[in-house]
Amino acid sequence: MSLPLASPAARPAVGLDLGGTQVRAALVAPDGRLLARAATRTDVSGGPRAVVEQMRRLVDDVTAGQPRHGLAGIGVCAPGPLDSAEGMVLGIPTLPGWTDVPLTAWLQEALELPVRLENDGVGAALGEWRYGAGRGLSDFVYVTVSTGIGGGVVSDGRLLRGRRRLAAHIGHMTVVPDGPLCPCGNSGCWEAVASGSALGRRAREAAAAEPSGRLAELAHALAGGADAAVLVRAARDGDAAAGRLIDEEASALGLGIVNLLHLFSPQRVVLGGGVAQAFDLLQAGIAREIDKRAMPPFRDVPVVAASCGQDAGLVGAAALILAPPEPPTGAGSAHG
Amino acid sequence: MSLPLASPAARPAVGLDLGGTQVRAALVAPDGRLLARAATRTDVSGGPRAVVEQMRRLVDDVTAGQPRHGLAGIGVCAPGPLDSAEGMVLGIPTLPGWTDVPLTAWLQEALELPVRLENDGVGAALGEWRYGAGRGLSDFVYVTVSTGIGGGVVSDGRLLRGRRRLAAHIGHMTVVPDGPLCPCGNSGCWEAVASGSALGRRAREAAAAEPSGRLAELAHALAGGADAAVLVRAARDGDAAAGRLIDEEASALGLGIVNLLHLFSPQRVVLGGGVAQAFDLLQAGIAREIDKRAMPPFRDVPVVAASCGQDAGLVGAAALILAPPEPPTGAGSAHG
Structure with a gap:
């Protein structure tokens, strides 16, 4: 593939998505299309x-060795907490x-290109806003439900930032004060109650409680412990116990x-992350809870x-360059 | 008193605060000072x-009959839900x-002056932002704790609005899923758990459970049922049972x-409303809960x-005219 060398606006960007398991990269066109992708196992011990x-190698892979000046820049999404204004990773619990x-x-320094860094939940929200299910909206909330729960908020046409750009840690609302322990140390965070990890834990408990059940059988057949993916499969196969866990x-x-809804009054809520792949199974139960608890308006x-599915982070990382949420010149803001 | 007739910026405004018990009015200078005030019992049956x-009469009272063209306009705060862009009260449960x-x-029509309407929680937030404890901040959350819990959010230098300007219904976060019933119909809203009404209910329960206790005695002496105000008084008198309820x-x-904090990342949280008059008693317990549950940053x-204390709504109503949150020309916005 050859990279276009026209105006900066026409140049593609590379999105990088740093995870505890994989580092992924994609070459993304200005209109959000993925032109090429590559991934490698995260070198955890190398630091x-x-x-x-x-x-650096992934960028070379996705650009097929074409000169880097054909790129508009590099966007990176990483788990938080991080300081996106300063481009600093403050700490990653899994790394x-x-x-x-x-x-x-x-x-x-390594790539000689403009680089921008963002929290992965916020980055994915940006991806959905620019190129996905949030396109054209002035107010929406993106929720990623995978190992944890993260997300980002677009409010009144802007990405919600707050002090130190730490707004929208939506997974750490306490929703059950005496609920399960969250990796953050608090009890009953939304993440501790509703993430893929929480669902997997309930799946394992259910499999253990009913060793002859479909869930235990499926987990055994797949030669792994019961987790969220096995649970979803069992529910799709019509297993009643799995169906109940999905309803929960x-x-x-x-x-x-x-x-x-009550806090941000979005026009739409967009669900991403691994658990959202079972959105068809979850949708009715989510709607029921909204009818039960939300005020009429x-x-x-x-x-x-x-x-953007599992690619929201990659696309969002590239969007940091292609369609940045703030003017690229402003490294910081007036927040104290 | 005579009204200045200089530039519009120098003219005072009248703030009106519509409540289920009282309608209050204040003449407010452009710098937020209250120049005059008046109040009357809300004519509930008159509609x-x-x-x-x-x-109209309250406006005449606070302007001492001076000509109305000496005023910059009238700002009104009322309980929601309301459509502030359209200037419509949609419904007030208590009226x-x-x-x-x-x-x-x-x-x-009645006053021949510009009029702006706002939800009372959001209006009070505006008052604190322009003239009070939120002054000069780009990110803060105002919480009013009285009969219910309401508030407003300033984020990245703007009042948070959302779809239909319905953002910041902070009292209706569910914080205890199986908790007490909220007037909104949901169970376990923050309002149902932590408002002045909720505190009053716990005070009455405590007084009933211990009829010879200080709380019951004080409630009797004050010739009313035990409510939040009696509880606060008992706690100030050193009553242990009342102190425990204040800690709760x-x-x-x-x-x-x-x-x-996790959702908006404010620089400051400002507590207003009747319950906040006991802020000195509550502060340590609030700090303890934050240390226990909030992530380090x-x-x-x-x-x-x-x-602004109990005047935040009045001052905020006037601020709708004196220092409006959005350009006064825009009646609506792009929200769908």
């Missing part, structure tokens, strides 16, 4: 310097050694979504599946 | 037309007959405040008492 080298890493500066999951998701707000 | 007439009332148009209230407030956000 940040090794991962920056992996990122040792990633404390106070100036990732933007290191990548700029839908209620738990709906509970948090009702809060987001909020009940007609559509809840839809993300349209 | 909206009678109340508009009450408002029969207030369904779909074009209050802005009626007042404009502080935890319940802290629980919701932690959610607001959010723990240093100050929680302070509103500086």
